[in-house]
Amino acid sequence: MKHLLISDPTLRDGSHAVQHQLSLENILFYAEYAEKVGIPILEVGHGNGLGASSLQLGQSLVSDSELLENCRLKLTNTKLGIHVIPGFATIHKDLKNALDIGVDVIRVASHCTEADITKRHIEYCRQHDREAYGVLMMSHMVSAAVLVEQAQKMESYGAQAIIIMDSAGALLPSDVYEKISNLVQNLNIPVGFHAHNNLGMAIANSLEAIRAGATILDGTLRGFGAGAGNAQLEVLVAVLHKMGFDTGIDLYQLLDFADLAERTFITTPHINSVSVISGLNGVFSGFAKPVERIAKEYNVDPKDIFFELGQRKVIAGQEDFILEIALSLSQKGLNISE
C-alpha cells in the first residue's frame, strides 16, 4: 500500500474564509482532534501566513505567538506547520520566534516566478534543523518549465519538498498532470499539490497530481478555505483509501470530527458565480472576501472586479488594485443596479 503525506491547512487557508477571525478556543479544539484522528501536519496562522496580520491584509484575532505557543502544547504526533511568505514574515523577528516556539514544518512560499526571495528563509530553517518546504503559488500563471526552474532553485536552497499551489483554482486535470510530472522528473525531493475548488476540480486535480507522481496533498476539513475552498479533506481521504492509498488518518473518526467542526465553527464554502469567474480568469482565491466587501461598498458587480483583476494579472499582496478597479468600474457606471 502506497503512503501519501497529508498536510492540513484548514486553520490557515480557512482563515481567509472568516477574515482571519478564528478564535483560540476553536483553533485548540481543532488541534486536539487533528492529533486524535491522525492528521500528519497541521498548518496554522493568518491566511497569508506568518507575520501577515496587518491593516491591509486583515488583522488576525489571535497573534502568531499566542497561536503557535498554544498549538505547540496540543500537538505530539501531529507536526505543527506554518506558511511563510518572505516580505510578510521577517527572519529575525517572525521566523526566529516561530522556530523558538517549536514549529516543525516551515513552508516558505513565493509567487511562482519569485523563488529567489525564499532563499534566506529556507536556509535559516535548515540551519536550525527544521523541515523546510518550498511553495510556488499561483502556479497556473506559468509553464511547467518555469515551475521546474523555480522549484530547482528552492531545492538548491535546501527545500525538502516542493508544493505547487493552484491558488486560483484555475487548473484542469491535464494542466496538473503536465506540471506535476515535469517537476517529479526534474527534482530529487518530494512534490506536493494544494488545490482550490473554483472549477469543481479540487479532488480530481489532487488525484491527478498523485497519478503524476506527487506524494504530498493538502486538504481542509469541509474544504474550508479561501474563495470556493480547498480539496475537502475527508472526501480526499475517503477517495484515496478507496483507491488503495494509506494516509495514516482514521477516516471514520475524521468524518465524525468534520461533522462536529461544522457544527462548531467551520463554514462550508461553495462554488458561487464569483468563484467561477475567479477560476476562469486565474485570480487569487484569497481576494474573495475583500472583493465582496468592496463591491458592496461601491455598488459594482464582484464578478466584474474579478474579471478585471484577471485581465491585469494581479497577484496576492496587490490588494490595492481591488479598490482601484472598483472605483474605476463605479465611475464608468458599471454598477449592479443596471
Added chain:
Amino acid sequence: MKHLLISDPTLRDGSHAVQHQLSLENILFYAEYAEKVGIPILEVGHGNGLGASSLQLGQSLVSDSELLENCRLKLTNTKLGIHVIPGFATIHKDLKNALDIGVDVIRVASHCTEADITKRHIEYCRQHDREAYGVLMMSHMVSAAVLVEQAQKMESYGAQAIIIMDSAGALLPSDVYEKISNLVQNLNIPVGFHAHNNLGMAIANSLEAIRAGATILDGTLRGFGAGAGNAQLEVLVAVLHKMGFDTGIDLYQLLDFADLAERTFITTPHINSVSVISGLNGVFSGFAKPVERIAKEYNVDPKDIFFELGQRKVIAGQEDFILEIALSLSQKGLNISE
C-alpha cells in the same frame, strides 16, 4: 467547435433536496430563465419522476399535471423533459397525460439491470412521435458489459439516447471512462452521463464521460439535487467552454441566473459525512432526506444507516428498508449518544 447537449434536471433532482416541495412560482421563475439563458432541455417533476408523488416517496406540492401544463406555457426553445420510472408512472394515465400536455423529451429510467421494464414506455413515446431516452440508474453496481447489454435492449425498444446515472456518486473517473467508452463503442445512439457529487467527482466525472465519447451531460444549478447534489451546471458550462466545447448556453447570463436562483429558492448542497459514506458504499443519493429524518427519530447515526443500506445493496424504491435498518440499529443500542 464540438457541440454538447446539456440537460438540466434542477427542478427534478432538486426536488429530492426539498422533499418535493418546490412551489409553482419558483418552478415558473426557473423555467422562464432557463429559456432566456438557452438551456436546451429542462427536466421537471417529483425527484423519482412522473407519477411518483406518494406517501412513501413523498408527496409533491404541485401535481404533475399542474406542473407540466404551466411549464409548457413558459418554454419555446427549451425542450420540456420528464423522468419516467415504469412502476411509478403508468402508461395510460400518467404518460398519456404528459404527452397530451406536450412534453418533448421523455427519459424512461430503470435500475441498471432492469431495462426490460422500460420497453412499453419507450415504445409508447416513440409511437406518439416524442423523443425517448433510456436511463440506467445506479450504474456503479454493474460492469461495463452489463450496462452495454441493458442499453442495447433500450436501443432496440427505440430509445434515441442512453443516459448513465451515477445515482450514488460512487464512480471514480477511471470507472466512468470504462463504462462510457464501452457504451459508445457498442451503441448507435448518443450516450449521456448524470453525475452525483458524493466523492467530489461530479465535474471531473462529467469531463471524463465526454473524453470517453459521451455527448449529453446533466447538470443542475448550484448542484441542487439529491444528497451531495449533481454536477454544478454553471461550473460545468464554464469548464466546457474553457475547454473549447459549445453548449449554446450564455455563461454570463447563467451565472447571474444562478446567483438570483440561490437568493430565491435554490439551496446549495455540500458534501457532508453522510454523503461520503453514501458514495463509498454506493447508496442512492435520494435516500439522504428520509435517512436524515428517520435517523433523528430513532436516535441512530445516519452514517450507520447508509453503511447498512450499502451492505444490503438497497436500491431506489426500497425506502421501507431505511425504517427497518434504523429500528434494528436502535434495538442494538447503536445510537448516537454513545
